[in-house]
Amino acid sequence: MRKKTFRLVISCPDRVGIVAAVSQFLNERQGSIIEASHHTDIEQKWFFMRHDIDAESLNITVETFREEFASIAEEFNMRWYVKDSEDRPKVILMATKESHCLNDIMHRWHTGELNCEIVGVIANHEALRSMVEWYKIPYHCIPVPKENKMPAFQKIEACIDDAQADAIVLARYMQIFPEYLCEKYRHRVINIHHSFLPSFIGAKPYHQAAVRGVKLIGATCHYVTADLDAGPIIEQDVIRVRHSHAAEDMVRLGKDIEKLVLSRGLRYHLEDRVLVHGNKTVVFAE
C-alpha cells in the first residue's frame, strides 16, 4: 500500500545551485517528488536535503540512480546516499529485564508501523525470551559478567555482524557500550536515556530528578558515542510530575515517555530523516 520510493539524502557545504542541480536531475528522469525537505545551517554554512521520490515515476533502479547521480555529488562535495524504501533495514534490539520499550517496538513492528526487519534481540538476561519468541524473533542471551565484560561484547559484536544489522537499538539495555563498538557502529546505535539530557547523565536519573525536585521529567533518544549520554540527540519529550510523585512513580510515568521517544526516534532513523552533523542532528520529521 505504501508507495515504493527512493530516498535521496544529502549534506554538503552550502552554495548556490545545489537545489537547481538536484531538481533538474530528477526532472530529467521524470521524478515525482513526494516529500522534500531542506535546511541550511547559516552558521556552519552547511546544507542538508532529503527527497522522497516516487520510484515508479523514475523508472530506473536504485543502482542506476546511484551511478548517474555520482557526478553531481562530486561537483558539490556531497555526503549522500540513495535508498530504495523497500530495502527494509535490519534492526537488532538490545535489552536487559525491563520490557516496556522492547514490547512497544515489537508491537509496532508486528502491526506494520515500523518499516524494518527485526533480526534479533540480544539480552543479558533470560527474562524476556518468551515475549520475544512470541513475535518469532531470535533471542540471544549474552550475559555480561561484571568482572570481565570484553568477551561478552565480542559475542555481541559477532551476533550483530552475523545478522548484518543496520541499526542497533538499546531498548533500556543497562550496560555501557564499549568505545570500540561505538566507533565501529557510529550513528547506528540508538539509545534511550531516561532523562531530559543534558540533565541527569548516568545512573538512576529519576532518583536524581526526585532529589532535585524538578517539575517535569523526560527521556532522550540519541546516537551512542564514546562520551556517555552525550551523543547527538534525535528526539526528546517530557511529562509533568508533582511533589506527590516519589522516585518510583517517576520510574513508572517515565516509561511512557521513554517508549514514545524511542519509537519516534527509531522511526525517524529508519525513514532516513536524521542527518548527523558534528554532535547535532537535523531531523526532517514529517
Added chain:
Amino acid sequence: MRKKTFRLVISCPDRVGIVAAVSQFLNERQGSIIEASHHTDIEQKWFFMRHDIDAESLNITVETFREEFASIAEEFNMRWYVKDSEDRPKVILMATKESHCLNDIMHRWHTGELNCEIVGVIANHEALRSMVEWYKIPYHCIPVPKENKMPAFQKIEACIDDAQADAIVLARYMQIFPEYLCEKYRHRVINIHHSFLPSFIGAKPYHQAAVRGVKLIGATCHYVTADLDAGPIIEQDVIRVRHSHAAEDMVRLGKDIEKLVLSRGLRYHLEDRVLVHGNKTVVFAE
C-alpha cells in the same frame, strides 16, 4: 539585523518539473535560498511551495523578480506572489474590553518581534484607549449598537480602507463580522476563538466546556469566513484543566493560550507561512 529577503509563495496543480523550473530560475539569478518548504497534497494533487531568498544575492528589485517570474507562473498555472520582507504589512487590531491579546501583540510589536506596522486599533469601547495610545497607535472607538450595526461596520470598513490595512486581527473582538466584510477581506481577517474548534462554537465556550467536563481547554486562530467559527484554521493549542477549575478559572487560564495561539498565528501570517487551499491551511512553520 534581519536579512532582507524575497518571499516567493506558490500553490498550483501538482506535476513534475515545478521545483526544477523554480530552482533553475533562482540559480540563474544567483539566488541564495535561506529557507525552502514544499508540500504536496496527494489527494488534491496540489502543490505548495515557499522560498525565502537572500535579496542581496539576487541583486534585482522585487518588481523585476515579479516580471521575470511571470512566465514560469503562467506555465504551471500558479497562484503566487513574491514579497520584499522589508515591505512591512499594515495591521489593524480590533478589540472590545479584554486587553490580554491586544497587550500581547502590541508588546511583541514594540520589542521588534513582529515584522509589521500596526496602523490602528478599532474598538467598540473606550476602555483600552490609554493602553493603546502609550504605544503611539491611533485608537478608533466605533461603538456597535445592538439595534443597528450596519452603519458601525461601514465606519469600520472605511477605517480599514483608509489605513490600507493588509491584515485585520480580531483580538477578542466580541462582534460578529458581517458577511460582506468577510468576503471583501477574504483570508486577511484573523480571529482568535476561545475554544479548541470545532468544539464549542459560538458564545461562552468556556462555560460550555465547564458543563461538558472536558479535561483540556483550547484556543483556535483562524481566518474569518461568513460561516461562524468555521474558517480555515491557522493554529491551535490547549491547556489542561481539572475538576477544581470552574468556568471563571477556565476564562483566566484560557487567556494564556488565546494570546499565544493568536500571536503565533499572526506571526505565521505576516511571514507568509500560511497558504489557504479550500477550507484548510498549509502552514510552513519555521
Added chain:
Amino acid sequence: MRKKTFRLVISCPDRVGIVAAVSQFLNERQGSIIEASHHTDIEQKWFFMRHDIDAESLNITVETFREEFASIAEEFNMRWYVKDSEDRPKVILMATKESHCLNDIMHRWHTGELNCEIVGVIANHEALRSMVEWYKIPYHCIPVPKENKMPAFQKIEACIDDAQADAIVLARYMQIFPEYLCEKYRHRVINIHHSFLPSFIGAKPYHQAAVRGVKLIGATCHYVTADLDAGPIIEQDVIRVRHSHAAEDMVRLGKDIEKLVLSRGLRYHLEDRVLVHGNKTVVFAE
C-alpha cells in the same frame, strides 16, 4: 511492596463538619492517612473526598470499617464506599481487530503496573486470540452480525456476569453498546474515543479531523452512556499534527494518544480516583 490500604470514597451535599467527622473517626482508630483529596463544587454545593489509609495502622477489617462508618455516612447523607486495596477489581477487555490499546493494557498488567485481575477478553473477531492467550487470559470470540446484534450482546452480558467483572474496558471495540447494558453497567464501562470530544463524535473521527484541518488531534476516555460519546469524561489528551499528515497518518499518530489516555483513565478508575457527579467527573489524580 505496595502498602495495603483502605480507600474511603465519599460524595455528599456540602456542609460544615464533614472533614472533622471523618478525620476524627480515623483518628480514633489510629488511621494513618497516606493520601487525602477533597473537592467542593461550589455551584452544586456538593462535596467529594477520597482517603487512602494505611490498613495496618487501623488494625480492623474492611468489613468492620464499613459497619462502624455507616452512622457518619447516614448523618451526612453520603454516597460512599470503602475498599481494601488488595481486593483487586476484575476487568474484562473488549476489542475488535486493532491491538494497540489491548496490548498496552495487557503489558502494563503483566508487569504489575495495573492493580487488577484481567478475567477475560471479549472480541468480535479471532484476530487477537494468540496475543491474548500468550498472557494466559481467556479469549471469548463473540461475533456481532450486522443484521441481528441482540443475541450477541446477550452472550456478552452472560460472559461479563459469569466473570463477575467490576469494569468493562472497550479497547477500540468497534460496536455500539446497547442502551440496556449501558444502564446495567453504569459507570463501569470505560471507552476510548479517538477524538478530542466533543469534537468529531461518531465514526471516522480522524477523517473528520483531516477534513476540518485541525492542528491537534486527541483521544477521550469516558464512561459509556446511552448517549453516544457523551458520557462523563475521565481523561483526554492531544498530539500536534501538520498539513503533511493525511488521515492515515493521524490514525497512526492517534494510536499513541489513545493508548496513553485509556491506560491513564483505567488506572484512575481502578484506584478509585474517579467520582462521577451528574455527567461530570472529579478525578483525584496522584
Added chain:
Amino acid sequence: MRKKTFRLVISCPDRVGIVAAVSQFLNERQGSIIEASHHTDIEQKWFFMRHDIDAESLNITVETFREEFASIAEEFNMRWYVKDSEDRPKVILMATKESHCLNDIMHRWHTGELNCEIVGVIANHEALRSMVEWYKIPYHCIPVPKENKMPAFQKIEACIDDAQADAIVLARYMQIFPEYLCEKYRHRVINIHHSFLPSFIGAKPYHQAAVRGVKLIGATCHYVTADLDAGPIIEQDVIRVRHSHAAEDMVRLGKDIEKLVLSRGLRYHLEDRVLVHGNKTVVFAE
C-alpha cells in the same frame, strides 16, 4: 467578587491526628473549607497542609484565629501561618532591559489577575521607566557598576525594606543576587531562569542549548539561594524546537515560556500554595 478567606498553611512531622485536630478546630468555629490540600512525604515523614477557609463563616479576625490556633500548632510542632486573603502581599519587581516578563506581570496585575500590590520596580537601566510608569508604579533605577556592586546592592536592600516588600521577583534581572541578600530574603526572592534546570546553569543557556542540540527548551521559576540556579524549583515548562531554530530563535521562543512559568510560579507563591522543605517545594496548585 473573590471571597475573603483565611489561608492556613502548615508543615510538621507526620503523625496520626493532625488532620483531626485541625478540622475539629475549624468545625468548632463553623469554618467552611473552600479548598483543602494535604501531602505526606513518606520518606521524610513530614506532613504538609493548606486550607482556604471562608472568612465569613468563621466570624473571627485573623488575629484571633492566630491566637487560638497556637496551642494546636505547638502540640504538633508545626511551622505554620494563617493569612487573610485581603492582606495583599507587597511585591517588588526587578529587571534589566528585557521587558517581556515585566510587561506580562504588570498586565496581569493591572487586570486584577494577580492578588498583590506592586510597590515598585527596581532596574539597573532606564530603558523600562516609561512602560512601568504607565502602570503608575514607582521606578527605581539603580545601576550596578561591574567594578563595585556592593553599594548598589545596599541601595537595593534599602529600597526593598522601605517598600516593606514581601516578595522580590527577578523578572530577567541580569545580576547575581549577593549571598547576604539571598539569606536575608530567604524563600522570598523568585527568579526565572531561561533553561530547564538543572540543564544549562549560568550564562547564555539558549546558546548552550543550541550547541548541545536539544529538541526542547525550557524555563524554571525558583527561589533564589546563594547556590547559583540551584534553589527550590517552583515551576517549569518547555517548548519544542527544531534544527531550524538558531540560538536567537530560541531566545524569542523561550520568552513565551519564561513569562508563563514566572507568572504561574508567582501566582502560586502569592496564594501561599508553595511550601518549601529542604531544597524542594510542595506546590498545591489549584
